[in-house]
Amino acid sequence: MAGCEKGPRASFDRTISVTHSPGSTVSGEPRASVPARADLELAFKAVRKARVPQMPDLIFALRQELARDEPDLKHAGDLVAQDPVLTGQVLKTINSPFFYCPTRISSVHRALSMLGLERVANLVTAEAVSRVLDASQGASRLVRDAIMEQARGAATVAGVVRGVAADEAYLFAMMQDVGSLIFAELVENYGSEWLLRAPTAPRALMAYERGLLGIDHATVGFLLAGTWRLPDHLAIAIYRHHVADLLGIEDPRSRALIAVSWLGSYLAGLCHGSEDAPEMQDDCEAALDELAIAEDDWTRLRALAGRQT
Template sequence: MDSMASRPTPLIRSSSVIRANRIIMSEMPLDHSTPSASYRYPPKPDLELAFQAVRKARIPQIPDVVFALRDELGRPEPDIRVAAELISRDVSLTGQVMKAVNSPLFRCRTKITNMHQAVAMMGIARLTNLVTAQAIQRMLGVTEGPAQVVWDGMMVRARAILTVAEVVGGVALDEAYLFGIMQNAGSLIFVEMAPDYGTEWVLRNETDPLGLMEYERKRLGVDHVTVGFLLAGNWRLPEHIALAIYHHHDSDFGFSADSAVGVLVALSKLAHSLVVMRHGNHEQLELPADQERALRDLAIDDEDWAALCDRAQAGEWATQL
């Protein structure tokens, strides 16, 4: 896996600078396929600060195949053959995707042996999410220093979200996992910008996430959810995922069972509870009201929640995609 140190390529290219500026000017993400009038977007000054922070970061570029797939997905009649050929050009990414598609999570009755079968089974939209998640994991994954602590924590949270999503009907696992990886991507950028950030993240991420965001705003001028929102727009993730990244720490966010944003935020709330529980910090759980609301809106009953808690305490998260 490539590390941030081994490939010091600027995160945003010239074309992406234009894209990010458009986000800042409009205060809206690029994909408007999801109704979003009821959701709050980052204020323009915050997006400008996030943009400056991202420009200073030096991490690998997201593969062009992700943008090519988003382009194909945006066509009036997306072609599954074109999508399969695009993915197949990246041998390493193809291997990761095939492994994920054949994992127990997707419960394939027969083994998928090529990318054309994978696209036919999952559809272009779902496979694009899966490819994006795998690309981000390969791109951002780090194996040393304080950043590794943050990255490992991000992956635990992603697997916790996937674990909850498994018991919720109608939630696409590929989308849940993509959101799970991305929701704290801003923190990974901050750890490279501030020498003391890793320590603050360890102390506050689980038990005081709102306090961590306050520290971020004082120390760096912007918080990780705003940076994550900007990255999601820049990488052309679906609009509701970008909004869920921005709102996933909100204590007053109104969940809605029929809202794609609300479902992802609810998954995040419950995953947070499970991670805290796993580390034995039950009494420090900050937002029990959010947990109860999320359980209700995701229609998770007491028996299923008890089973999830048992899995969390045993460290039995869902298989990593």
């Protein structure tokens, strides 16, 4: 697993310095809201053992451009265009029904001018993660398929939620369970445990992971979000996406992303007949309260999911 241009250990050390230097916070959250240093060390060791392809340098170059006071959109577009396969995937996603784009976008430079660098960077990152997921085999493939289903569901829900961009919801929903993909590479029979617990009792899955490995997939996801230089509020959402009390998260952007993901998972549950699980029901109610989705919109989303069964 490659972290950045200076290698995985340098990327890990950067994540540690950002989250655990004296007085630091991530997205305004207290220190207790991020993984302990020892947990991040265990997560790093797990990531190093897994056979996960490298993220392209393009991702870090785009994030670096995005961090500038005045990002150069032409330069960003030229960077993306250097990877024609990734460019094609991004444009296909932008023009898909999940993103409600009013006009067809035929070039990444056009996408940048219409959507802005942050949204395009999210989509490029998501498609790069998708490329990583596509390399999955065996039990990991089962996890991969579920992750992609969740991502599409989250993007669909975001389409009716004010203040949550479909591209960010899509990226978040992909990233939140990437740690599970890594565990599937490392632990025999993990895929079976994941299928048994993840859809309906994800907090039980987290407890199983911690009992087996000392860490959970949310911690691994937080680590990867930091090494891949994703926004702080997205990293917090990844780490806390199975929290029992949504209101305990201070950043409203993190809460909204988690809530959108919960509803996406609920819609996937409708497709598979697992929506009656108590934990899924509780998360659905909390998410609807958080996002204040109109009843008509929620009815339409449920009907759409029901037609996919």
